[in-house]
Amino acid sequence: MNHIFLRFYLILFAGIFQLFSSQNVSSAFSDGTLKINNKETVAVKIFATQRTDSLINQVSKNVNNELIILNEDNITPESAEHLSSIQNILESFKSNKFQFLDKDLKPVDATLEQKNIENFKYLLKSNTVLKPTDQVELETSFKIWDPVKGIKLGPVMLHFYSLMFIFAFGLGYFIMAKIFKIDGVDEKYLEPFFTWTLVGTILGARLGHVIFYQPELFKEDFLSVFLPISTKGGLHFTGFSGLASHGAAIMVIATTLYYSLKIIKKNPLWVYDRIGIVVASGGAFVRMGNFFNSEILGKPVDPNSPFAILFPQQSSEYGVTIPRYPTQLFEAFGYVCLFFLLWFLYKKTDKKYQQGWLFGLFFIILWAIRFFVEFLKEPQGDEIIHFAGLNTGQVLSIPFMVAGLIIMIYSKKFKLPKEGTTV
Structure with missing residues (x-):
């Protein structure tokens, strides 16, 4: 019984120590890996933001193997003018050879109509071109919480x-x-x-x-x-x-x-x-x-x-x-x-x-x-x-x-x- 309590306190101590000692900010990117067909792996830099200006800046940074997770504010228009702005931003990514992917990391039609934009979830800049038949998984050391809100x-x-x-x-x-x-x-x-x-x-x-x-x-x-x-x-x-x-x-x-x-x-x-x-x-x-x-x-x-x-x-x-x-x-x-x-x-x-x-x-x-x-x-x-x-x-x-x-x-x-x- 004493050994059980000892293990419990050690786990509790380790958890508390982890809570207050593991903070670390290096950049706006997080590291992940795309696993393709259980064979090929591509190390990617993950980026996400709600800010329009930050998203636009990513177009010109030319980061190799960059995976952008779109925030719903990036693709949800509140007016006709806002939709036009979103289309212009996405057109910049399209011109810079970003691949448009859906929530399952499958390539999707990059036509920038509103009904199509709703299917966009990821933007990928990589020399590896994904095909619709590829089975792709995003692996990270951390968890990603990205559900629908309702x-x-x-x-x-x-x-x-x-x-x-x-x-x-x-x-x-x-x-x-x-x-x-x-x-x-x-x-x-x-x-x-x-x-x-x-x-x-x-x-x-x-x-x-x-x-x-x-x-x-x-x-x-x-x-x-x-x-x-x-x-x-x-x-x-x-x-x-x-x-x-x-x-x-x-x-x-x-x-x-x-x-x-x-x-x-x-x-x-x-x-x-x-x-x-x-x-x-x-x-x-x-x-x-x-x-x-x-x-x-x-x-x-x-x-x-x-x-x-x-x-x-x-x-x-x-x-x-x-x-x-x-x-x-x-x-x-x-x-x-x-x-x-x-x-x-x-x-x-x-x-x-x-x-x-x-x-x-x-x-x-x-x-x-x-x-x-x-x-x-x-x-x-x-x-x-x-x-x-x-x-x-x-x-x-x-x-x-x-x-x-x-x-x-x-x-x-x-x-x-x-x-x-x-x-």
């Missing part, structure tokens, strides 16, 4: 990010229904709880992001602050994006306070204890949505690290497109662990009768996860708050952790008798 339903795309929100609230509703049943609470209080939590989460998260990270939107694109649209470059649907967990936390605390005092008429700490369990599970889904969107990315990491992932669809705000930490998954894993811990304490111990204890613990662990993962994250927008080398997310997390500790200490004053929990 499900197309006619002219509208249902984004996986939005689906993750639906799953988060759906599971949250189910969990809270089970909690109310365990505590003997009338189901009539479930619907208003769901409604107020939904409003608080979406509104608070959006306002929090704009206030802390993009305050310029209040002047430049006011409607986008409150609606899932953008008016920049014409009116278009964007879905819900740019959401900050700190803002959501503040607003949900406020809406839950109203729900507790005016609707269910219970000590707010009783409700907060239970909502913490729901939020922990929901937070994991939200971070999975960020993973699908290639956002909330980590800092560059050594391509040989087991944590290294290339996000070809990342936006330009994160810098060069090279292997990075999947910090969304780190947070999601932490929130899943927190959910199971809180659920165990709620079900198997008497802590749910000490009003505020579970909520205080939830606050401490949740924001501690956020605080430490921030060390590996790239900045989100313009960081307007800095202190002692800490970024905005870390500075905002500290008061929440302190609040959690204070709530746990004072929870001893709000104990309930075990039979006094029903409504």
Whole structure:
């Protein structure tokens, strides 16, 4: 048994050491190998970017055996003028002998019509000319995360990010229904709880992001602050994006306070204890949505690290497109662990009768996860708050952790008798 624990601690130590020691940025290229028909191999330099100017510059650099992974922004026009610009850029690559490939690394017709451009996924500059019959695989020391971002339903795309929100609230509703049943609470209080939590989460998260990270939107694109649209470059649907967990936390605390005092008429700490369990599970889904969107990315990491992932669809705000930490998954894993811990304490111990204890613990662990993962994250927008080398997310997390500790200490004053929990 001791040997098993020793191996576990060694693996844990090795993982932590890898996390904080393997960051390395050498250039905008990543190394890979094209394996053709399981025989021939071609070492390639992989490049990806959202920036139009950076993409144009690659045409003239004449890098031999260069493989460009197209970002969807490179080939998705927002207007007729934009389509013309995309066609001109792709024409430059065509003139410079780049091969146009689809998602399976198969050569495709390089006719630059819009319906054809949608099939382009890779551009290859190499003396090795690929044929439609070739079986080609791209091998890398890191993983490449390049999925579609949603499900197309006619002219509208249902984004996986939005689906993750639906799953988060759906599971949250189910969990809270089970909690109310365990505590003997009338189901009539479930619907208003769901409604107020939904409003608080979406509104608070959006306002929090704009206030802390993009305050310029209040002047430049006011409607986008409150609606899932953008008016920049014409009116278009964007879905819900740019959401900050700190803002959501503040607003949900406020809406839950109203729900507790005016609707269910219970000590707010009783409700907060239970909502913490729901939020922990929901937070994991939200971070999975960020993973699908290639956002909330980590800092560059050594391509040989087991944590290294290339996000070809990342936006330009994160810098060069090279292997990075999947910090969304780190947070999601932490929130899943927190959910199971809180659920165990709620079900198997008497802590749910000490009003505020579970909520205080939830606050401490949740924001501690956020605080430490921030060390590996790239900045989100313009960081307007800095202190002692800490970024905005870390500075905002500290008061929440302190609040959690204070709530746990004072929870001893709000104990309930075990039979006094029903409504």
